[in-house]
Amino acid sequence: xxxxxxxxxxxxxxxxxxxxxxxxxxxxxxxxxxxxxxxxxxxxxxxxxxxxxxxxxxxxxxxxxxxxxxxxxxxxxxxxxxxxxxxxxxxxxxxxxxxxxxxxxxxxxxxxxxxxxxxxxxxxxxxxxxxxxxxxxxxxxxxxxxxxxxxxxxxxxxxxxxxxxxxxxxxxxxxxxxxxxxxxxxxxxxxxxxxxxxxxxxxxxxxxxxxxxxxxxxxxxxxxxxxxxxxxxxxxxxxxxxxxxxxxxxxxxxxxxxxxxxxxxxxxxxxxxxxxxxxxxxxxxxxxxxxxxxxxxxxxxxxxxxxxxxxxxxxxxxxxxxxxxxxxxxxxxxxxxxxxxxxxxxxxxxxxxxxxxxxxxxxxxxxxxxxxxxxxxxxxxxxxxxxxxxxxxxxxxxxxxxxxxxxxxxxxxxxxxxxxxxxxxxxxxxxxxxxxxxxxxxxxxxxxxxxxxxxxxxxxxxxxxxxxxxxxxxxxxxxxxxxxxxxxxxxxxxxxxxxxxxxxxxxxxxxxxxxxxxxxxxxxxxxxxxxxxxxxxxxxxxxxxxxxxxxxxxxxxxxxxxxxxxxxxxxxxxxxxxxxxxxxxxx
Ligand SMILES: Nc1nc2c(ncn2[C@@H]2O[C@H](COP(=O)(O)OP(=O)(O)OP(=O)(O)O)[C@@H](O)[C@H]2O)c(=O)[nH]1
Numbered sequence: 101x102x103x104x105x106x107x108x109x110x111x112x113x114x115x116x117x118x119x120x121x122x123x124x125x126x127x128x129x130x131x132x133x134x135x136x137x138x139x140x141x142x143x144x145x146x147x148x149x150x151x152x153x154x155x156x157x158x159x160x161x162x163x164x165x166x167x168x169x170x171x172x173x174x175x176x177x178x179x180x181x182x183x184x185x186x187x188x189x190x191x192x193x194x195x196x197x198x199x200x201x202x203x204x205x206x207x208x209x210x211x212x213x214x215x216x217x218x219x220x221x222x223x224x225x226x227x228x229x230x231x232x233x234x235x236x237x238x239x240x241x242x243x244x245x246x247x248x249x250x251x252x253x254x255x256x257x258x259x260x261x262x263x264x265x266x267x268x269x270x271x272x273x274x275x276x277x278x279x280x281x282x283x284x285x286x287x288x289x290x291x292x293x294x295x296x297x298x299x300x301x302x303x304x305x306x307x308x309x310x311x312x313x314x315x316x317x318x319x320x321x322x323x324x325x326x327x328x329x330x331x332x333x334x335x336x337x338x339x340x341x342x343x344x345x346x347x348x349x350x351x352x353x354x355x356x357x358x359x360x361x362x363x364x365x366x367x368x369x370x371x372x373x374x375x376x377x378x379x380x381x382x383x384x385x386x387x388x389x390x391x392x393x394x395x396x397x398x399x400x401x402x403x404x405x406x407x408x409x410x411x412x413x414x415x416x417x418x419x420x421x422x423x424x425x426x427x428x429x430x431x432x433x434x435x436x437x438x439x440x441x442x443x444x445x446x447x448x449x450x451x452x453x454x455x456x457x458x459x460x461x462x463x464x465x466x467x468x469x470x471x472x473x474x475x476x477x478x479x480x481x482x483x484x485x486x487x488x489x490x491x492x493x494x495x496x497x498x499x500x501x502x503x504x505x506x507x508x509x510x511x512x513x514x515x516x517x518x519x520x521x522x523x524x525x526x527x528x529x530x531x532x533x534x535x536x537x538x539x540x541x542x543x544x545x546x547x548x549x550x551x552x553x554x555x556x557x558x559x560x561x562x563x564x565x566x567x568x569x570x571x572x573x574x575x576x577x578x579x580x581x582x583x584x585x586x587x588x589x590x591x592x593x594x595x596x597x598x599x600x601x602x603x604x605x606x607x608x609x610x611x612x613x614x615x616x617x618x619x620x621x622x623x624x625x626x627x628x629x630x631x632x633x634x635x636x637x638x639x640x641x642x643x644x645x646x647x648x649x650x651x652x653x654x655x656x657x658x659x660x661x662x663x664x665x666x667x668x669x670x671x672x673x674x675x676x677x678x679x680x681x682x683x684x685x686x687x
C-alpha cells in the first residue's frame with residue numbers, strides 16, 4: 101500500500117470503504133451478494149477475505165456478468181492469507197490499493213468511471229478493531245492511498261442462532277478445531293510450532309522441565325494458543341455502525357429481542373436491523389456513515405459512548421461532570437489521544453499498534469513532569485455529591501465506591517452499571533479479583549466467583565494502578581478472556597497548553613475538580629451482565645472492588661512517593677506494588 105497514486109486538486113473524492121464483519125457462517129457472503137445484486141448504478145469493488153473458503157466465495161461473488169440480476173462485482177481482489185492471529189491488516193490495505201490501481205487503469209484505458217464504493221468482506225475470525233487501526237495508522241503515516249479511500253461504514257452480521265450461545269459460554273477454540281484462527285496455512289503452522297519448540301529448548305533446563313511437568317505449562321501454552329469466540333463476537337458487535345441480526349427466521353421473536361437488548365448494551369450507537377438472509381436495503385448498509393462513524397473513533401471514544409449508555413444518559417462523576425451530552429459528531433481521534441494521536445508531525449515511528457502505547461507519540465506525551473501540579477493533594481471527603489439519586493451520605497469521593505446507575509432494557513434482563521473510584525487499585529488485590537472472573541482456567545472457578553460474576557458478559561474501562569502515577573491502563577473482559585493494556589499517559593501528565601485544542605472540553609470533563617493530584621486518573625469500569633440491575637449483585641461487586649483500592653495508609657504512602665519527583669516515583673511505585681500477577685493476565 102505504499103504505492104503512490106496520482107493526487108491533485110482534481111483528484112476524485114475518496115472512495116468510501118464498507119467493511120462487513122461477522123462470525124463464521126453469520127451471513128456475510130449472503131449480504132455481499134445482496135449488495136452486488138441490488139447496487140443499481142453504483143460501481144462496487146470488492147475485497148473478499150475468507151480464510152477457509154475464499155475461492156468459493158470469490159466465485160459466488162463474481163457471478164456471470166452477462167446476467168444483470170446476478171451478483172457481480174466491478175472489480176474483485178481475493179485475500180488468501182488472512183487469519184485472526186495476525187489480523188491481516190496490511191493485506192487489507194494492499195488489496196484495497198490493488199482495487200484503486202485497477203480502477204485507475206480502467207478509467208485511463210477505457211474511460212470507465214472509477215468505483216463509487218469498495219466493500220471488504222472480512223474473515224469470520226477477523227476483529228474489526230485491528231482493521232480500523234490499520235486504516236487509522238495508514239492515515240496517520242500519510243499513506244497516499246488514504247487520499248483515495250476512507251474507511252466509512254462498519255457493518256457486522258450477527259447469526260441469531262448462535263450469538264447468545266457464543267457470548268455466554270465463553271468457549272475457547274483450539275488450534276485443532278479451527279486452525280484458520282491461528283495459522284495462515286500449513287507452512288505457517290509448522291513455523292509457529294518450530295518457534296515454540298525453539299523457545300522451550302532455549303529455556304534453562306530446570307525451567308523447561310518444570311514447565312513441561314506442571315500445569316503451568318499446559319495453561320501457559322494453551323492460553324497462548326486459544327482464543328475466546330466470545331471476545332470476537334463481542335468485539336465485532338461493539339465496533340460497528342450497523343448491526344444486522346440475521347437468520348431471524350430460525351429463532352423465535354423472544355430470542356431476537358434478547359439478542360437485540362444485549363447488542364444495544366454492547367453498542368449503544370449502532371443501528372440494529374433484524375433480517376432474514378441479509379435482506380436489507382442497500383442504502384441502509386453501503387457507505388452510510390459519511391465519514392462520521394466508528395471508523396474514526398478510538399478506544400477512548402468507544403469507552404465514552406459505552407459509559408454514557410450504561411448510565412442511561414445520567415452519567416455522573418463524583419465531581420459532578422456530565423458526560424451524557426456526548427456529541428457523536430465530534431468524534432475525533434485526538435480526543436482519544438491516550439491511544440492514538442493523529443498529529444502526523446509529532447508521530448514517532450516507534451509506534452506500537454497492539455499496545456497503543458504512549459511511546460508512539462513522544463513529542464506530545466513524553467514531557468517533563470509538572471511538579472507544581474503534584475505539590476498538594478486534596479481531601480475530597482467533604483465534597484458534596486451532586487447526584488440527586490445518591491443515598492450514601494458517608495462516602496468519600498476520592499475513595500470508597502463510586503456509586504452507579506443501572507439500566508435495564510425492556511426485553512431480557514441484561515443491564516449495565518459503571519464502577520467509579522478516584523483512588524488507585526492495589527495491583528495484587530485487583531489480581532485476586534481478576535482471578536474470580538469466569539474463565540476456562542480451572543484454577544479460577546471458586547464458588548464465590550461463580551456466584552458473583554457468573555452472569556457477567558462484558559467489563560471494560562480505565563484503571564488507575566498504584567504501580568504507576570503516569571500510565572492509563574484499560575482493562576477488558578469478555579468471555580473467558582481478561583486483558584489489561586496501557587493506553588498511554590493520563591492527560592494530567594501533560595501540560596494543559598499541549599492538549600489538542602479541540603479536545604480540551606472532553607479531556608477536562610474527566611478531571612476531578614480542584615484536584616490536580618488526581619486529575620483525570622480514575623477507575624471507570626463498565627460491567628454488563630444479566631441481572632446487574634439487582635442492587636445486591638451490584639453492591640457486592642462494588643464492595644469487592646473497593647477492597648482493592650489503596651486504603652488510607654497505603655494512599656498516603658503512594659502520595660509521598662509521587663511527591664518525591666517524577667522518575668523516582670515511578671520506580672518506587674512499581675517496586676512498592678509489583679504487578680507481576682497483572683502482567684501474567686495480560687499475556
Ligand atoms: N435460514 C437462513 N439461512 C441463512 C441466512 N443467512 C444466510 N444463511 C445461510 O447460512 C449459510 C452461511 O451464510 P454465508 O453468507 O456463507 O455466511 P458467511 O458469514 O459468509 O460465512 P463464512 O464465509 O463461513 O464466514 C449459507 O448456507 C446461507 O445460505 C438466514 O437469514 N436464514
